[in-house]
Amino acid sequence: MILSMEQVSIRSGEKKIIDNVPFSIDKGEWFALVGQSGSGKSILSRAIGQLLPKNFQVEGKILLNEEDLCSLSPKQMRTIRGQTLSYIFQDYQGTFTPFRTIGQHLEEYQKVHGNLDTRQRKIKSIEALHSVGLDEAFYSSYPFQLSGGQLQRASIAIALLLSPDLLIADEITTALDSVSGHRILELLAKKQKEIGCTILFITHDWRHVRRYADRIAIMKDGVIVESGGKHRILDHPKHAYTKQLIHATPILGKGLLSGLQEVGKE
Ligand SMILES: Nc1ncnc2c1ncn2[C@@H]1O[C@H](COP(=O)(O)OP(=O)(O)OP(=O)(O)O)[C@@H](O)[C@H]1O
Numbered sequence: 001m002i003l004s005m006e007q008v009s010i011r012s013g014e015k016k017i018i019d020n021v022p023f024s025i026d027k028g029e030w031f032a033l034v035g036q037s038g039s040g041k042s043i044l045s046r047a048i049g050q051l052l053p054k055n056f057q058v059e060g061k062i063l064l065n066e067e068d069l070c071s072l073s074p075k076q077m078r079t080i081r082g083q084t085l086s087y088i089f090q091d092y093q094g095t096f097t098p099f100r101t102i103g104q105h106l107e108e109y110q111k112v113h114g115n116l117d118t119r120q121r122k123i124k125s126i127e128a129l130h131s132v133g134l135d136e137a138f139y140s141s142y143p144f145q146l147s148g149g150q151l152q153r154a155s156i157a158i159a160l161l162l163s164p165d166l167l168i169a170d171e172i173t174t175a176l177d178s179v180s181g182h183r184i185l186e187l188l189a190k191k192q193k194e195i196g197c198t199i200l201f202i203t204h205d206w207r208h209v210r211r212y213a214d215r216i217a218i219m220k221d222g223v224i225v226e227s228g229g230k231h232r233i234l235d236h237p238k239h240a241y242t243k244q245l246i247h248a249t250p251i252l253g254k255g256l257l258s259g260l261q262e263v264g265k266e
Pocket residue numbers: 012017035036037038039040041042043044053
């Protein structure tokens with residue numbers, strides 16, 4: 001198991017946003033966290049990296065590789081973010097500082113994590129760009145010179161630069177057209193195979209859940225109402241809310257909603 005949440009509750013002042021959430025993610029799996037807007041998916045995922053604003057209080061345990069992240073200092077967390085845990089967000093524009101080139105972003109990330117050799121940093125940055133299908137010319141480009149899909153590729157290059165154990169992808173295709181979104185997820189799936197990292201994938205889109213997820217948790221009003229394997233959740237949902245969500249966005253195509261074969265049937 002790579003990530004485990006034990007009775008995690010999150011408040012902002014008097015408001016309880018997350019209520020007693022338990023879940024665990026196994027090493028190497030693609031774990032989808034699904035739920036309608038405002039259910040608390042982003043707040044929960046940001047709590048993992050201690051990225052919540054100061055007015056939020058987190059209770060419970062968040063164990064990454066058996067280490068309780070809630071007990072770590074901001075300095076210790078900075079080391080973990082990037083090296084062990086990294087994020088890709090829906091708002092890819094926000095990942096980049098407008099007046100710095102893509103290459104400078106890639107280099108800064110390495111510098112912060114102790115790679116002090118200028119030449120090595122440049123070689124690694126260019127390799128990272130190639131690995132997400134961007135050629136060397138993008139090294140000197142500014143963020144505004146890239147399309148949304150290209151920028152999201154660059155965010156993946158940055159997020160995977162130090163081969164993290166856990167990558168949190170928070171609605172990373174929402175701001176892209178469907179073809180670019182599809183390409184980004186294919187790229188992520190390919191990179192996951194290469195690096196062997198675990199993915200916590202936050203989404204509204206059942207097509208993506210069906211195609212990529214191994215296991216799924218369903219969130220409603222700050223509570224996980226149901227979780228399980230893809231086949232179990234998509235083809236045999238138990239909770240009324242899960243059924244409602246699945247039926248609200250039917251998946252086109254023949255056979256089971258999970259895309260798998262029912263056991264015992266040809
Ligand atoms: N900075 C904040 N301060 C106080 N409350 C917040 C803050 N950000 C989000 N919330 C509240 O926390 C709850 C959960 O929000 P969150 O963004 O986690 O939902 P979500 O499931 O990720 O939604 P979406 O799919 O639209 O991104 C909502 O009620 C929201 O209003």
